[in-house]
Amino acid sequence: MTKLLVRNIEYLADQGGVRQGDIAIDGATIAQIGAVGADWRPDQTIDGTGKLAIPGLINTHTHAAMSLFRSYADDMLLMDWLKTRIWPAEAKLTAGDVYWGSQLAIAEMIKSGTTTFADMYFFMSEVAKAVTETGIRAVLARGMAGVAPTAQQALAESEALFEEFHGSADGRITVMLGPHAPYTCPPDFLTKVVALARKLGAEIHIHLAETAGEVAECQTAYGKSPIALMDEVGLLDCGVLAAHCVHVSPEDIRIMKNKQVRIAHNPGSNMKLASGIAPVPQMLEAGLTVGLGTDSAASNNNLDMLEEIRLTALLHKMHSNDPLAIPAGTAVELATTGGAEAIGLGKITGKLAPGYKADIVLLDMSGLHWYPRHDRLSLLAYSAAGSDVHTVIVNGRIVLENKQLKTIDEERLIYEANTRGLRLVR
Amino acid sequence: MTKLLVRNIEYLADQGGVRQGDIAIDGATIAQIGAVGADWRPDQTIDGTGKLAIPGLINTHTHAAMSLFRSYADDMLLMDWLKTRIWPAEAKLTAGDVYWGSQLAIAEMIKSGTTTFADMYFFMSEVAKAVTETGIRAVLARGMAGVAPTAQQALAESEALFEEFHGSADGRITVMLGPHAPYTCPPDFLTKVVALARKLGAEIHIHLAETAGEVAECQTAYGKSPIALMDEVGLLDCGVLAAHCVHVSPEDIRIMKNKQVRIAHNPGSNMKLASGIAPVPQMLEAGLTVGLGTDSAASNNNLDMLEEIRLTALLHKMHSNDPLAIPAGTAVELATTGGAEAIGLGKITGKLAPGYKADIVLLDMSGLHWYPRHDRLSLLAYSAAGSDVHTVIVNGRIVLENKQLKTIDEERLIYEANTRGLRLVR
Structure with a gap:
C-alpha cells in the first residue's frame, strides 16, 4: 500500500473553516489530517505550500x-x-x-x-x-x-x-x-x-x-x-x-x-x-x-x-x-x-476526514484572483477557476499532477474526440 | 512605429463568423486583416496557430x-x-x-x-x-x-x-x-x-x-x-x-x-x-x-x-x-x-478591423473544453475560461505574452495588494 503525505497545506476542514496541516494517505484512504505524527513514513511527499486542499x-x-x-x-x-x-x-x-x-x-x-x-x-x-x-x-x-x-x-x-x-x-x-x-x-x-x-x-x-x-x-x-x-x-x-x-x-x-x-x-x-x-x-x-x-x-x-x-x-x-x-x-x-x-457515497467521499477515501483536490492559490486572502472559502466559491486545480488524487492515486493528466494521453484524446465529434454531425 | 504580424490565426471577423488569416499591426493600429500582403515587413511576428483572436x-x-x-x-x-x-x-x-x-x-x-x-x-x-x-x-x-x-x-x-x-x-x-x-x-x-x-x-x-x-x-x-x-x-x-x-x-x-x-x-x-x-x-x-x-x-x-x-x-x-x-x-x-x-470608444476599439486600435486578445484553444470544434463562437461564449487568454495587445503593445504580464511585476503586486488589503480591514 502506497503511503502519501501532503505537507503544509491549508485544507477545508470537515468541521467547517480552513485549517493548516498535513494529510496522510494510506493506500486509498485518508489516514490522518491536521497534525500527522512524525512516525508517518510516506513513499511520496507532496508540498502543499500555497495550495488549498478540498474534497474532490x-x-x-x-x-x-x-x-x-x-x-x-x-x-x-x-x-x-x-x-x-x-x-x-x-x-x-x-x-x-x-x-x-x-x-x-x-x-x-x-x-x-x-x-x-x-x-x-x-x-x-x-x-x-x-x-x-x-x-x-x-x-x-x-x-x-x-x-x-x-x-x-x-x-x-x-x-x-x-x-x-x-x-x-x-x-x-x-x-x-x-x-x-x-x-x-x-x-x-x-x-x-x-x-x-x-x-x-x-x-x-x-x-x-x-x-x-x-x-x-x-x-x-x-x-x-x-x-x-x-x-x-x-x-x-x-x-x-x-x-x-x-x-x-x-x-x-x-x-x-x-x-x-x-x-x-x-x-x-x-x-x-x-x-x-x-x-x-x-x-x-x-x-x-x-x-x-x-x-x-x-x-x-x-x-x-x-x-x-x-x-x-x-x-x-x-x-x-x-x-x-x-x-x-x-x-x-x-x-x-x-x-x-x-449519489449514495456519503460514507466514503465528499469530506477530508480520516477513514474517508482519499479523493482530494489541491487548488493553486497563486493566481491574482486569490488575493487579498480575506476569506479562503469566499475565494473558493466566488473567485476560483477550474484552471486553478493543480493536483487531483482519487482513491489515493494521483491522477493530475502539476496540471498534467497522469492516466490519460491528452494528445491522442484530443485527436479522437475531435475527429469523432465532427464525424457524428456530418 | 513598431510593426507586428499575427500569422495564421483564426479570428472573430468584423462581419461576423470566424475566419482564418493574418493580422498586420502598424504602431497602435490594425493595418490589415485577413490576407496581409507579402510586402508587410514586421519587426515582430506572433504565431497564431491554434489560437483564436478576438477584440479585446x-x-x-x-x-x-x-x-x-x-x-x-x-x-x-x-x-x-x-x-x-x-x-x-x-x-x-x-x-x-x-x-x-x-x-x-x-x-x-x-x-x-x-x-x-x-x-x-x-x-x-x-x-x-x-x-x-x-x-x-x-x-x-x-x-x-x-x-x-x-x-x-x-x-x-x-x-x-x-x-x-x-x-x-x-x-x-x-x-x-x-x-x-x-x-x-x-x-x-x-x-x-x-x-x-x-x-x-x-x-x-x-x-x-x-x-x-x-x-x-x-x-x-x-x-x-x-x-x-x-x-x-x-x-x-x-x-x-x-x-x-x-x-x-x-x-x-x-x-x-x-x-x-x-x-x-x-x-x-x-x-x-x-x-x-x-x-x-x-x-x-x-x-x-x-x-x-x-x-x-x-x-x-x-x-x-x-x-x-x-x-x-x-x-x-x-x-x-x-x-x-x-x-x-x-x-x-x-x-x-x-x-x-x-463607453464612447466605438470608433476606435471593440472590433478587429483596419483602422481600429490594435486591442487584440489571443485565446489558446488547446484546452479540452475547446473540443470538438463544431462552432468556435459557441466555444468562446459557453465553454472558454479567462485562463485560456494567451496574448493580449493593447494599442499595439504586447502587455501579456504566453500568459505572462509584460508591464507588471506580479510578485511585488501580490505582496502589496495582499498586505494593504489585510491592513484595511484590521
Whole structure:
C-alpha cells in the first residue's frame, strides 16, 4: 500500500473553516489530517505550500459522452435541439465514440477538480472501461426509455452492467438503474425497473420534473405530478438520485423528504435550456439532500463544477431576492458532502476526514484572483477557476499532477474526440 | 512605429463568423486583416496557430481598487455590507492603496482578456498612473456624492482629472464625470455636474436604477423614476454611460433610447447582491446600446469578462423563459462592440478591423473544453475560461505574452495588494 503525505497545506476542514496541516494517505484512504505524527513514513511527499486542499468535487448528473456534441447545437428550443440535432447524431454513436467522448469528459472533469461523477447514457461498459482506466470514481446508469423498442434490451443491459461492474475498479464504480424520465418510461415499465432494482439491490438515477411542460403532461395523463407518480409506482422506495426537480410543489418536496429522494441540481443547464429554477433553498430548508451537477457539455457547455458552485450561489440569491441565500459555504457543501450523499457515497467521499477515501483536490492559490486572502472559502466559491486545480488524487492515486493528466494521453484524446465529434454531425 | 504580424490565426471577423488569416499591426493600429500582403515587413511576428483572436473585451463598469476588498464581505444585505464593512474600510484607503488595488484589478483584467475598462472611484490620478504604466485602456471617472461634505472638492478634482488626463497616455485614457447615483446626488448638485460636463465636453458615468428600493425612494421624493429625473436635470443630454438600469420601465427605456443613453449591464454583481435582472433583451429590441461589466471584485468576486458573457447568455434565457434569448454571438458582441460603444470608444476599439486600435486578445484553444470544434463562437461564449487568454495587445503593445504580464511585476503586486488589503480591514 502506497503511503502519501501532503505537507503544509491549508485544507477545508470537515468541521467547517480552513485549517493548516498535513494529510496522510494510506493506500486509498485518508489516514490522518491536521497534525500527522512524525512516525508517518510516506513513499511520496507532496508540498502543499500555497495550495488549498478540498474534497474532490462531485458531479451528480451528467452524460459524459455527450461532450462530443459540445458547441454543435446551442440557442435552440429543447425539442428542436433534440429532434433535429442531438437524436440524429446520437443514432450514429458507436461504442468507440462513447469511450472517447467519456474520456474527454473525464479528462475535463479531473482537470477542473471533479473526482466522482454520476453518469447516465448507453454503451455503458465503454464508460466503465474509461472510468477503470482513468482512475476517476463514478456512478454509472444505463439510460432506459420504456417507450423505445430497445426497452427490454435496456433492462437486460442494466442488469448485466450491474453484475459486471458494481463495486469494480477497486470499488470506484457503483452501478444504478437509469430509467430516463416519467415521460419516456410509462408506469408499467417503471414497475419492471423497480422489480429489477429490488432484485439487484440497486438504486435509481432518473430525470424528474425538469420542465413545466413535462409536469403538465404528467398531470394530464395521470392526474398527478411526476414525483407523486414515481411514489405511486414504488420507485421512490429504491433510493433515488433525481436530476433537476425544477418544477416541484411543496407537496412534492414533502414526498421527496419522506422517501429520502436526493436531488441533482444543474443550474447551468437549467438556465441555458430555460427550464426554470429548482427551489433549492426550500429543499434545503425541508432537509433534503442536494448535490450539484453540470448535466452534459451539450447543454452547459463545460464540465467545470466550480462554475456550478458559483452559479448556484448567484442564481438563488437573485431568484429569492435575498443576498444571504446559499452563502459560499453552503454552495461548496452542495458540491462536496451534499453531492456525495446524493449519489449514495456519503460514507466514503465528499469530506477530508480520516477513514474517508482519499479523493482530494489541491487548488493553486497563486493566481491574482486569490488575493487579498480575506476569506479562503469566499475565494473558493466566488473567485476560483477550474484552471486553478493543480493536483487531483482519487482513491489515493494521483491522477493530475502539476496540471498534467497522469492516466490519460491528452494528445491522442484530443485527436479522437475531435475527429469523432465532427464525424457524428456530418 | 513598431510593426507586428499575427500569422495564421483564426479570428472573430468584423462581419461576423470566424475566419482564418493574418493580422498586420502598424504602431497602435490594425493595418490589415485577413490576407496581409507579402510586402508587410514586421519587426515582430506572433504565431497564431491554434489560437483564436478576438477584440479585446470591454469592462464597462467597475471600481478597480475595490479588488482590495475581494472576499472581505460576502453574503450580506447591501446596506449592511456598505455600512458595516465597505465604507469603514474605504475610509482608511490611501492614495497608495488605490494605486495597488487598481493595479491588481488591471493585472487580473489583462490576464483574462480585458483591454479596456470604465472605472469610477477616488484618488483617480493614482488609477490614471496605474493605467499609464500598465498599458491598458481606460475611461476614468472620479466618483462624486453630492450629499457628502466633499461634494465641491469632488467637482474640482473631476475637472482637474479631466484637464490632466483626458486623452493622455497616447490616447488610452478618457475621462468622464462620475456623479455616483441619483440617491447620493440631489438635483441641485447634478445641475452643477451638467454645467461642468458642458464646459469640458465630458461625458457622464453614473449608477442608475440598480435596486428596487432606489427607484421607490426616487418616486417618493421626486414623483418620477431615476431615469426621468436624470432627463429632467439635463444629465441625459451629456452622453451617459449608465450602470445597471435593472429596474427600468418601458417609458424609461423610451427616454434612454431618445437620449442615446448607453447601459453597462453587470449580471454577476446584480445576481450576487440580489438586485434584480435588467431587461436586456427589451433594451436591445428597443435599439439601445448595451455593454457588459463586472462591477467591483467586492461584489462579483472576480473580473473575468468571459464569465459575464456566459452569465448574460444564461441569465436572460432563464429569465425570459426562452433558450433563444441572447445567443452566443449576441453575448460576445455585448462584451466587444457593444461595450466599446457604451463607453464612447466605438470608433476606435471593440472590433478587429483596419483602422481600429490594435486591442487584440489571443485565446489558446488547446484546452479540452475547446473540443470538438463544431462552432468556435459557441466555444468562446459557453465553454472558454479567462485562463485560456494567451496574448493580449493593447494599442499595439504586447502587455501579456504566453500568459505572462509584460508591464507588471506580479510578485511585488501580490505582496502589496495582499498586505494593504489585510491592513484595511484590521
